Amino acid sequence: MVRLVADAMTRRVVYLPEDTPLDEAAQVMSDQGIGDVIVTQGPTMAGIVTDRDIVVRAIAEKLSPATTTLGSIATRELLMIEQSATVEEAVQAMRERGVRRLLVCDADRKLVGILSLSDIALLPTSSAAA
Numbered sequence: 001m002v003r004l005v006a007d008a009m010t011r012r013v014v015y016l017p018e019d020t021p022l023d024e025a026a027q028v029m030s031d032q033g034i035g036d037v038i039v040t041q042g043p044t045m046a047g048i049v050t051d052r053d054i055v056v057r058a059i060a061e062k063l064s065p066a067t068t069t070l071g072s073i074a075t076r077e078l079l080m081i082e083q084s085a086t087v088e089e090a091v092q093a094m095r096e097r098g099v100r101r102l103l104v105c106d107a108d109r110k111l112v113g114i115l116s117l118s119d120i121a122l123l124p125t126s127s128a129a130a
Contacts, residue, residue, distance in 0.1 A: 002086055002088075003086065003087040003088075003123060004083065004084060004085070004086060004087065005081055005082070005083050005084070005085045005086070005087060005089075005090050005102075005104055005115055006083040006084065006104070006112075006113075007087075007123075008087055008090075008115060008119045008120055008122075008123050009083065009104045009112075009113035009114060009115040009119060010034070010113055010114050010115070010116065010119055011112065011113045012032065012034060012113075013038060013111060013112075013113060013114060014028060014029075014032055014034060014037045014038065015037065015038045015039075015040050015045075016028065016037045016038070016039060016040065016070055017039075017040050017041075017070075018039050018040065018041050018046055018047070018069060018070050018071030018074065019069050019070075019071060020039075020069060020070045021065065021066055021067065021068065021069060021070075022054050022058050022063075022065040022066075022068050022069070022070065022073070023065040023066050025037055025049060025054070025070050026051070026054055026065065029051055035050055035051045035052075035116065035118075036048055036049065036050040036051070036101060036114060036116070037049055037070070038103075038111070039070045039071060039074040041071070045078060045111070046071065046074065046076065047070075047071070047074030047075055047076045047078065048074060048075050048078060048101065048103070049070050049073060049074050049075070050100070050101065052100075053073055053074075053075065054073070057073040058073055078103055079093065079097055079099060079102050079103065080102065080103045080104070080105045080109070080111075081093055081102045081103070081104060081105070081115065082104070082105055082106070082107065083104050083105065083106055083112055083113065084107070087120055087123065090102055090115055090120070091120065094117065100116060100117045101114055101115065101116045101117075102114070102115045
């Protein structure tokens with residue numbers, strides 16, 4: 001059974017300015033039940049920060065969550081895949097680039113969601129019975 005990225009992705013995308021302190025971003029993630037936010041610089045997408053980034057790039061480095069900003073730890077390379085791609089294509093792209101998330105766009109390159117490894121892991125398995 002072919003599964004499309006559109007069927008697996010998380011449609012809730014949260015945008016926060018790059019000067020947002022990490023503690024505020026973490027609270028937003030907790031309140032929204034999400035593991036990532038898109039970092040903006042004015043009207044432009046400037047990066048992505050995950051809950052894991054906050055832990056590994058800030059807390060483990062003893063940076064203050066109250067004064068360290070999203071912009072200072074954001075991953076600046078934003079990788080996109082079209083929502084009509086297959087999950088298998090997305091997994092291959094993640095493997096090749098060594099990432100756990102892909103931004104999902106529509107045919108006009110408008111951001112419509114985010115696909116994470118956990119989204120893929122939560123897909124129901126198909127039964128072999130026919």
